[in-house]
Amino acid sequence: MKFVFIGPPGAGKGTQAERICAENNIKQLSTGDILRHNVKIGSELGKVAKEYMTSGRLVPDNLIIDMIKEELNSPLYSNGFLLDGFPRTIPQAQAFDELLQKFNTKIDLVLLLDVSDEEIITRISGRRICKTCNRVFHVVFNPPPDPKECDKGICDIYQRDDDKEETVRHRLEVYHNQTKPLVEYYSSQSLVAHIDGIGSLDEVYDRIKSHFPSKV
Ligand code: ADP
Ligand code: ADP
Numbered sequence: 391m392k393f394v395f396i397g398p399p400g401a402g403k404g405t406q407a408e409r410i411c412a413e414n415n416i417k418q419l420s421t422g423d424i425l426r427h428n429v430k431i432g433s434e435l436g437k438v439a440k441e442y443m444t445s446g447r448l449v450p451d452n453l454i455i456d457m458i459k460e461e462l463n464s465p466l467y468s469n470g471f472l473l474d475g476f477p478r479t480i481p482q483a484q485a486f487d488e489l490l491q492k493f494n495t496k497i498d499l500v501l502l503l504d505v506s507d508e509e510i511i512t513r514i515s516g517r518r519i520c521k522t523c524n525r526v527f528h529v530v531f532n533p534p535p536d537p538k539e540c541d542k543g544i545c546d547i548y549q550r551d552d553d554k555e556e557t558v559r560h561r562l563e564v565y566h567n568q569t570k571p572l573v574e575y576y577s578s579q580s581l582v583a584h585i586d587g588i589g590s591l592d593e594v595y596d597r598i599k600s601h602f603p604s605k606v
Contacts, residue, residue, distance in 0.1 A: 391416055391470040391603065392495065394477070394581075396572055397503030399561045400514035400553075401587050402594060404526045406503070407474045409595055414602075416470035419461060421454060421478075423524065426550075446552055446560040448478060448568060455485045462489070478569045483576075498603055500576040503594075505587040507562050514558045521546040532591065 391414060395403045404420060411418045425443060428436030435453060442449045458476055461467075477483040490496060505513070516529040523541045527534040537545040552561070576582045583601035587594055 391499075392497050393470075393472040394497055394500045394576070395472055395474045395503065396500060396569065396576075397587065398505060398507070398510050398565045398569075399558065400510045400517065401503040401505040402513070402591075403474050403503055405532070405591060406595055406598060407472050408525065409591075410598065411472055414470070416472055417466050418472050418474055419458075419467065419476070420474040421457070421476040422474075424457060424461060425449060443552055444557075446557040446564065448564060451479055451481045451485070454478075454482060458482075458486065459489060477572060480571055480575060483572055497576075497581060499583055499601060500572075500581040501583050501585055501598060501601065502573055503585050503587040509588065510562060511555060511558060514553050515555060517553055518547045518549055521548055 393410070393416075395407055397403050404418075404422075407418045407420070410416075425436070425439045429440045429443065430436070435457065438453065439449045448454075454476065462471075477486050513528065513531070516531065518527045518529060518534055519525070520527070520534065520540060522543050522545055525541070526532075527547070534545060534547045537547075539545065552558075573582060583598075585594065585597050585601070589597075
């Protein structure tokens with residue numbers, strides 16, 4: 391199965407993606423995670439991307455499209471994937487459609503996670519991430535575990551640089567201007583499932599699951 395996950399920053403995509411992928415034996419592809427890894431190791435891509443990411447702007451389309459093409463070559467994605475954070479612009483979606491056509495395949499479903507801007511601010515300001523296992527938590531709604539209970543060693547919890555309120559407000563603007571038009575783009579292909587993202591993690595997951603094609 392091939393899914394695309396669209397939603398504002400902090401809507402809960404990464405959180406839900408982890409469960410969807412684990413339960414359906416498909417691989418999550420988060421462009422944000424790949425970019426943060428590149429920033430961390432100081433690659434050429436990371437050096438360019440860092441400036442855009444810190445200020446809450448989108449990394450240029452050509453860099454993202456090249457990155458996705460290379461990443462999707464990996465056999466890790468052969469059983470299916472969930473794209474978290476890509477595409478984020480119409481040119482990215484068009485380039486992705488060309489790539490899918492080349493491989494004679496299609497997206498099965500586009501999940502649109504809907505959360506209001508004010509709730510986003512609450513969620514992002516409490517977001518914490520484990521450097522070791524990459525899992526996402528919230529100080530109130532989904533508190534980080536005891537450090538010793540990390541899947542891959544000792545949990546090392548941090549807050550993302552771009553999760554400051556001012557940067558988040560800018561990222562929301564970018565979402566409304568550049569990413570929201572994708573809803574129309576994919577609706578014209580009858581692919582979009584609208585999901586109310588307000589509620590507990592289980593409630594949101596159940597809503598998502600109700601849209602899965604019966605094969606999943
Ligand atoms: P969030 O989970 O809060 O939506 P991400 O981790 O997906 O944020 O992305 C963090 C930052 O990485 C974005 O603000 C942007 O600068 C960059 N980024 C991630 N994916 C893309 C993309 N598809 N196109 C352009 N920039 C991207
Ligand atoms: P995204 O990948 O869309 O940027 P995340 O999955 O990182 O979003 O979630 C953003 C923050 O909101 C995290 O701190 C996460 O723990 C929290 N969160 C996710 N889903 C919910 C929910 N249903 N209710 C409350 N908080 C949530």
